[in-house]
Amino acid sequence: xxxxxxxxxxxxxxxxxxxxxxxxxxxxxxxxxxxxxxxxxxxxxxxxxxxxxxxxxxxxxxxxxxxxxxxxxxxxxxxxxxxxxxxxxxxxxxxxxxxxxxxxxxxxxxxxxxxxxxxxxxxxxxxxxxxxxxxxxxxxxxxxxxxxxxxxxxxxx
Amino acid sequence: xxxxxxxxxxxxxxxxxxxxxxxxxxxxxxxxxxxxxxxxxxxxxxxxxxxxxxxxxxxxxxxxxxxxxxxxxxxxxxxxxxxxxxxxxxxxxxxxxxxxxxxxxxxxxxxxxxxxxxxxxxxxxxxxxxxxxxxxxxxxxxxxxxxxxxxxxxxxxxxxxxxxxxxxxxxxxxxxxxxxxxxxxxxxxxxxxxxxxxxxxxxxxxxxxxxxxxxxxxxxxxxxxxxxxxxxxxxxxxxxxxxxxxxxxxxxxxxxxxxxxxxxxxxxxxxxxxxxxxxxxxxxxxxxxxxxxxxxxxxxxxxxxxxxxxxxxxxxxxxxxxxxxxxxxxxxxxxxxxxxxxxxxxxxxxxxxxxxxxxxxxxxxxxxxxxxxxxxxxxxxxxxxxxxxxxxxxxxxxxxxxxxxxxxxxxxxxxxxxxxxxxxxxxxxxxxxxxxxxxxxxxxxxxxxxxxxxxxxxxxxxxxxxxxxxxxxxxxxxxxxxxxxxxxxxxxxxxxxxxxxxxxxxxxxxxxxxxxxxxxxxxxxxxxxxxxxxxxxxxxxxxxxxxxxxxxxxxxxxxxxxxxxxxxxxxxxxxxxxxxxxxxxxxxxxxxxxxxxxxxxxxxxxxxxxxxxxxxxxxxxxxxxxxxxxxxxxxxxxxxxxxxxxxxxxxxxxxxxxxxxxxxxxxxxxxxxxxxxxxxxxxxxxxxxxxxxxxxxxxxxxxxxxxxxxxxxxxxxxxxxxxxxxxxxxxxxxxxxxxxxxxxxxxxxxxxxxxxxxxxxxxxxxxxxxxxxxxxxxxxxxxxxxxxxxxxxxxxxxxxxx
Numbered sequence: 001x002x003x004x005x006x007x008x009x010x011x012x013x014x015x016x017x018x019x020x021x022x023x024x025x026x027x028x029x030x031x032x033x034x035x036x037x038x039x040x041x042x043x044x045x046x047x048x049x050x051x052x053x054x055x056x057x058x059x060x061x062x063x064x065x066x067x068x069x070x071x072x073x074x075x076x077x078x079x080x081x082x083x084x085x086x087x088x089x090x091x092x093x094x095x096x097x098x099x100x101x102x103x104x105x106x107x108x109x110x111x112x113x114x115x116x117x118x119x120x121x122x123x124x125x126x127x128x129x130x131x132x133x134x135x136x137x138x139x140x141x142x143x144x145x146x147x148x149x150x151x152x153x154x155x156x157x
Numbered sequence: 158x159x160x161x162x163x164x165x166x167x168x169x170x171x172x173x174x175x176x177x178x179x180x181x182x183x184x185x186x187x188x189x190x191x192x193x194x195x196x197x198x199x200x201x202x203x204x205x206x207x208x209x210x211x212x213x214x215x216x217x218x219x220x221x222x223x224x225x226x227x228x229x230x231x232x233x234x235x236x237x238x239x240x241x242x243x244x245x246x247x248x249x250x251x252x253x254x255x256x257x258x259x260x261x262x263x264x265x266x267x268x269x270x271x272x273x274x275x276x277x278x279x280x281x282x283x284x285x286x287x288x289x290x291x292x293x294x295x296x297x298x299x300x301x302x303x304x305x306x307x308x309x310x311x312x313x314x315x316x317x318x319x320x321x322x323x324x325x326x327x328x329x330x331x332x333x334x335x336x337x338x339x340x341x342x343x344x345x346x347x348x349x350x351x352x353x354x355x356x357x358x359x360x361x362x363x364x365x366x367x368x369x370x371x372x373x374x375x376x377x378x379x380x381x382x383x384x385x386x387x388x389x390x391x392x393x394x395x396x397x398x399x400x401x402x403x404x405x406x407x408x409x410x411x412x413x414x415x416x417x418x419x420x421x422x423x424x425x426x427x428x429x430x431x432x433x434x435x436x437x438x439x440x441x442x443x444x445x446x447x448x449x450x451x452x453x454x455x456x457x458x459x460x461x462x463x464x465x466x467x468x469x470x471x472x473x474x475x476x477x478x479x480x481x482x483x484x485x486x487x488x489x490x491x492x493x494x495x496x497x498x499x500x501x502x503x504x505x506x507x508x509x510x511x512x513x514x515x516x517x518x519x520x521x522x523x524x525x526x527x528x529x530x531x532x533x534x535x536x537x538x539x540x541x542x543x544x545x546x547x548x549x550x551x552x553x554x555x556x557x558x559x560x561x562x563x564x565x566x567x568x569x570x571x572x573x574x575x576x577x578x579x580x581x582x583x584x585x586x587x588x589x590x591x592x593x594x595x596x597x598x599x600x601x602x603x604x605x606x607x608x609x610x611x612x613x614x615x616x617x618x619x620x621x622x623x624x625x626x627x628x629x630x631x632x633x634x635x636x637x638x639x640x641x642x643x644x645x646x647x648x649x650x651x652x653x654x655x656x657x658x659x660x661x662x663x664x665x666x667x668x669x670x671x672x673x674x675x676x677x678x679x680x681x682x683x684x685x686x687x688x689x690x691x692x693x694x695x696x697x698x699x700x701x702x703x704x705x706x707x708x709x710x711x712x713x714x715x716x717x718x719x720x721x722x723x724x725x726x727x728x729x730x731x732x733x734x735x736x737x738x739x740x741x742x743x744x745x746x747x748x749x750x751x752x753x754x755x756x757x758x759x760x761x762x763x764x765x766x767x768x769x770x771x772x773x774x775x776x777x778x779x780x781x782x783x784x785x786x787x788x789x790x791x792x793x794x795x796x797x798x799x800x801x802x803x804x805x806x807x808x809x810x811x812x813x814x815x816x817x818x819x820x821x822x823x824x825x826x827x828x829x830x831x832x833x834x835x836x837x838x839x840x841x842x843x844x845x846x847x848x849x850x851x852x853x854x855x856x857x858x859x860x861x862x863x864x865x866x867x868x869x870x871x872x873x874x875x876x877x878x879x880x881x882x883x884x885x886x887x888x889x890x891x892x893x894x895x896x897x898x899x900x901x902x903x904x905x906x907x908x909x910x911x912x913x914x915x916x917x918x919x920x921x922x923x924x925x926x927x928x929x930x931x932x933x934x935x936x937x938x939x940x941x942x943x944x945x946x947x948x949x950x951x952x953x954x955x956x957x958x959x
Contacts, residue, residue, distance in 0.1 A: 095180065136672050
């Protein structure tokens with residue numbers, strides 16, 4: 001079936017099997033491999049992207065369900081000139097990533113979270129990110145980065 | 158030697174080394190630009206999918222591939238018998254710990270007998286991953302179920318054999334008992350003997366990136382490029398050559414971005430051999446991507462031990478002797494270093510304590526479960542857990558505060574270098590200062606007062622404070638020591654430092670980072686030694702075509718061995734630059750001073766030449782001293798003379814709800830000493846992640862099996878890798894006791910957090926509940942286990958039902 005999605009502002013249209021999950025549509029049809037696959041059970045959150053501005057786990061919805069919608073992936077977050085998004089910058093400055101595999105999904109989840117909770121407490125952040133697993137950082141610096149990004153007030157919703 | 162508790166965020170030293178420089182790796186990882194194996198676009202690649210045994214132990218009666226071969230997109234399907242001639246040797250075990258060790262032959266596909274749930278039986282190759290998976294589901298394997306041995310203790314009794322062709326489940330017995338009479342004497346004459354039995358549950362390493370491999374052949378040249386999500390590209394290349402029978406020089410192994418390893422990617426796996434053999438046979442690129450359920454079952458698991466530890470102490474609590482006996486679960490086969498993992502802890506069951514007599518025995522046992530192997534800490538967390546839990550038991554027995562008991566037994570700071578009762582030479586240490594720092598940071602006395610208030614007030618939520626003082630052996634490893642332990646390879650590391658004509662620097666390292674930030678740290682080491690900017694230093698790694706020499710990344714070895722090799726290579730570049738500068742400036746080399754990237758004639762600051770200029774002069778080679786070769790480039794290989802011995806004290810504070818059994822980790826303080834720090838920001842990150850993994854063993858994680866050998870925790874929905882909501886922020890402190898084992902004075906920090914945190918947390922839970930009679934708790938300390946233990950203790954004290 002033909003699935004048409006706006007990805008990072010660009011129109012995409014591809015013929016895919018009806019069973020194709022959104023994450024494979026993005027990775028294989030669109031060639032955007034920044035979105036990672038870490039599990040098969042919606043547990044790890046490595047595949048998190050934004051659909052119409054809200055975080056979704058792209059391994060859990062069919063590409064067909066995203067037909068006609070707007071998707072933002074990690075590749076669409078930084079400015080065209082390479083300037084990192086404030087949340088990406090905060091992750092860098094607070095050493096909130098190590099191996100980087102969970103990072104794209106984690107960053108997209110944070111974008112969505114801070115849109116909804118612009119002034120979170122530490123407990124809010126920890127609760128808000130419980131759908132995204134990281135095995136490297138123990139979350140300490142991720143939480144620091146999210147709180148710092150929220151404080152900086154540079155976020156564009 | 159200084160040892161003060163530092164605020165890690167305090168002002169950094171002058172120069173680049175020791176600063177909290179932000180990582181140079183981050184931009185590619187943050188933008189989605191980094192390429193993991195699964196991301197590589199390889200035109201024409203075929204996809205492999207494996208059929209795995211659903212039985213813990215079964216005879217393979219027949220394999221019918223006809224339906225699978227007829228499925229859309231299928232190119233080939235093979236059974237173990239079909240591929241038997243592809244292998245020059247079985248999957249490797251590089252650590253035959255004893256001369257009589259049993260090691261059942263282990264091939265990528267089981268041919269006659271499957272020995273654990275997940276043992277691969279058939280491989281299907283198709284045009285797409287989905288088609289390969291669909292066809293794998295159509296494979297018909299007839300099994301005859303055999304009795305399985307699942308329980309470790311039961312397996313050690315040989316009631317049921319894990320392999321039908323073997324005569325025993327015992328892989329080996331390994332003993333360290335330098336002075337048996339001294340141990341006997343100490344136990345006979347002691348005032349107090351503490352005997353404890355602990356279970357080290359099996360853990361799933363659960364790197365968030367599953368494993369993956371893609372082999373691209375050049376059929377006419379006979380060469381193969383192997384992309385693998387591995388920690389060990391160099392070891393993998395050698396082992397692929399030996400097992401698949403491709404000449405090693407024709408194999409190039411590349412580890413692109415690798416999404417975490419924690420020891421699980423320190424291995425040589427069936428799928429890596431299969432993809433190479435299939436690429437050779439089919440003359441097409443072949444790739445395989447692990448599914449999460451496969452990561453749980455067919456990637457190695459960690460821990461898996463039954464431990465018995467005994468302490469003999471005098472009436473004041475001074476420990477005279479330690480005796481430990483371990484049953485170690487090998488799983489169904491010996492993977493790369495399976496049998497050696499318990500031995501990495503064998504020397505450390507006396508911990509940080511000055512003990513005169515020491516005995517250790519380990520029996521490695523086969524079970525019909527997933528093979529075990531290295532998982533973060535590898536043997537050292539198990540040892541630390543046993544001694545630190547036992548020390549708390551001794552403190553309770555004698556009514557001594559656990560901090561005081563530790564002080565009475567510490568190896569004093571004036572005793573280093575210290576010859577341990579197990580025969581190691583502890584390089585440097587100051588255990589008391591780390592303990593003092595941790596107690597101060599956590600506010601120990603206040604916590605004890607709060608604990609008493611809650612107990613006295615009958616609060617439902619009790620407070621517990623748990624300590625763990627640890628020492629570990631890192632910097633793996635002196636090759637001669639490895640020889641004495643029967644490890645088949647060495648422990649050196651190699652590096653090349655090369656100045657380019659423009660004055661930029663290329664570093665080639667044999668370490669293979671997968672999150673540890675070697676690009677950043679190695680560039681800082683070279684910048685410090687050559688006086689260049691770290692941004693001008695590129696670090697190349699994890700590709701055997703670029704970095705042919707190396708022994709890769711594991712065991713907290715990278716900075717102590719690999720970083721030292723980088724420093725030595727940089728020093729050799731500077732030595733050559735000095736000779737060239739002396740020629741150019743017409744002075745003797747010893748008349749030159751080196752500072753901030755310039756060689757200057759002593760006393761004549763105007764006569765100087767920069768190292769970048771020298772690099773260009775060495776490149777053009779127009780005017781070199783007689784006999785000097787062009788270019789500024791040097792290689793160094795560092796084989797350490799000793800291990801390094803990081804140490805520290807961690808304190809966990811828990812709240813235990815006596816009504817529900819729930820344990821909340823409310824505070825965590827870690828004071829670690831990893832010697833000099835190249836980049837404290839990266840050290841912090843390593844400690845944070847390590848703590849989280851150790852806490853996870855204490856409270857959440859277990860690879861649970863049923864009695865038939867079925868793994869019950871195959872997904873991340875069942876296996877409880879902690880999320881942010883389950884952990885607190887951590888308070889870190891550090892002391893700095895440089896290591897005399899290498900020129901950087903570094904020790905290593907990759908595993909310290911995991912080693913220290915598990916006993917600290919469990920000690921805290923027991924500390925909260927021991928006055929109620931709860932002193933034994935198995936990991937993971939789940940609410941159910943706490944609730945049941947409380948109920949059992951109450952029924953003992955009241956004589957009634959809980």
